[in-house]
Amino acid sequence: MKEIIYIIDNSGSTVTFISPIIEKLLSITTKEFKMTFLSTQNKGGYLYKKRSQIISKRSAFITDCLGRGFEDPLKIEYQIINGKGECRWIRETLNPQFKADGSIGAFAGRIEDITEWKTTEQQLTDLYQNEASLRHELETQIQNRIEFTRALVHELKTPLTPIMAASDTLSSGLKQEPWLNLAQNINKGAFNLNKRIDELLDLTRGEIGVLQIKKIPIDCIELSADIIQYIDAKLRKANLRLVFEHDENTIFIEADPDRLRQVLLNLLSNAIKYTPGSGLIKIKCFRTSTDVVFQIIDSGIGISSSDMAYLFEPYHRLERDRERFDGMGLGLALSKRFVELHGGRIWVENANEHGSIFTFTIPTLTPVKPEHLKLGYKNKRKSYEAAVN
Numbered sequence: 001m002k003e004i005i006y007i008i009d010n011s012g013s014t015v016t017f018i019s020p021i022i023e024k025l026l027s028i029t030t031k032e033f034k035m036t037f038l039s040t041q042n043k044g045g046y047l048y049k050k051r052s053q054i055i056s057k058r059s060a061f062i063t064d065c066l067g068r069g070f071e072d073p074l075k076i077e078y079q080i081i082n083g084k085g086e087c088r089w090i091r092e093t094l095n096p097q098f099k100a101d102g103s104i105g106a107f108a109g110r111i112e113d114i115t116e117w118k119t120t121e122q123q124l125t126d127l128y129q130n131e132a133s134l135r136h137e138l139e140t141q142i143q144n145r146i147e148f149t150r151a152l153v154h155e156l157k158t159p160l161t162p163i164m165a166a167s168d169t170l171s172s173g174l175k176q177e178p179w180l181n182l183a184q185n186i187n188k189g190a191f192n193l194n195k196r197i198d199e200l201l202d203l204t205r206g207e208i209g210v211l212q213i214k215k216i217p218i219d220c221i222e223l224s225a226d227i228i229q230y231i232d233a234k235l236r237k238a239n240l241r242l243v244f245e246h247d248e249n250t251i252f253i254e255a256d257p258d259r260l261r262q263v264l265l266n267l268l269s270n271a272i273k274y275t276p277g278s279g280l281i282k283i284k285c286f287r288t289s290t291d292v293v294f295q296i297i298d299s300g301i302g303i304s305s306s307d308m309a310y311l312f313e314p315y316h317r318l319e320r321d322r323e324r325f326d327g328m329g330l331g332l333a334l335s336k337r338f339v340e341l342h343g344g345r346i347w348v349e350n351a352n353e354h355g356s357i358f359t360f361t362i363p364t365l366t367p368v369k370p371e372h373l374k375l376g377y378k379n380k381r382k383s384y385e386a387a388v389n
Helices: 030-036 051-068 115-173 179-207 220-230 232-237 257-274 331-341 370-379
Strands: 003-009 015-018 074-081 087-098 104-113 216-219 241-246 252-255 280-287 291-297 346-350 356-363 382-386
Touching: 015 030, 051 074, 051 087, 051 104, 087 115, 115 179, 179 331, 216 220, 216 257, 220 232, 220 241, 220 257, 220 280, 220 291, 232 257, 252 257, 252 356, 257 280, 257 291, 257 331, 257 356, 331 346, 331 356
Parallel strands: 241 280
Antiparallel strands: 003 015, 003 104, 074 087, 087 104, 216 252, 241 382, 280 291, 291 356, 346 356
């Protein structure tokens, strides 16, 4: 047993019994305990840290019990110095003991050493306070970053808007070189800067939980075909071939078309960047029983395992590409956030031979039976190619 039992007489002035185990648990003899437990003098034996306060509480409890009868048990926690000079935490519980006639015959108490429990409790409290402090500091930093980003976006957007409008007008009106080329470069630079600012703003909105999507029924095949047509010039310039494969003529889902378009453009732009000339890029779109699945497969050099672990983190850029390509490394992080807002998943893996496979899923409007999927795949498969002649 790790509990020490003691008895106080019905007057509350004398300890009549104490468990011998006290000598083992607290290194105090039973004689020392009986002499000092109720004594207000702090001399050896059972040494309280706050002797007068504890004795006063115990005395008041005994007095109340003798005067009014039964009271709720007295429960107090305090510190003592044991016989080895160690500071220990004690939990004491005291109850009145009644005789057959209903009068109080004695008071029975129990002493427990709760030092380990108290130590653990204090450690947890310290950890909680430390975590709360760190969380507050992090929230402050995030809020400061949000405010800075908002201010930065405003300061950049304000002068950028007239630059975009003016350079666009110049590009449309000028005919002579080198002025036409200069105007087009200004317009292209302003457009790219505006895109980076929008990405930064979207990332900030996502971090504070206010980034929203507006779902409407859309046809994935039609949306993908539009995007292929949009990037056709880039494909030709990079001397790449693109193949679009899908299982059915129409695949409807409920999604935000602008955000889904942004995800596909981000993944296709990366595929174009990392696929060497004369290479092949594939887009696959098919339906499972619960999701529409998109895959963008390139024939590049693949991604290292070290880079793959952080690929969807904000501001992460592949080490080999830090000086080759522009951008802040937000495209994949935003793509992941957009996909997850739709309730889907996105991941990457290396192809068997070379290249990478980016896959993401979007939940479907209505489930499709597996037998229909198999039939549709065999009989309705289509492919489109944007090839360089």
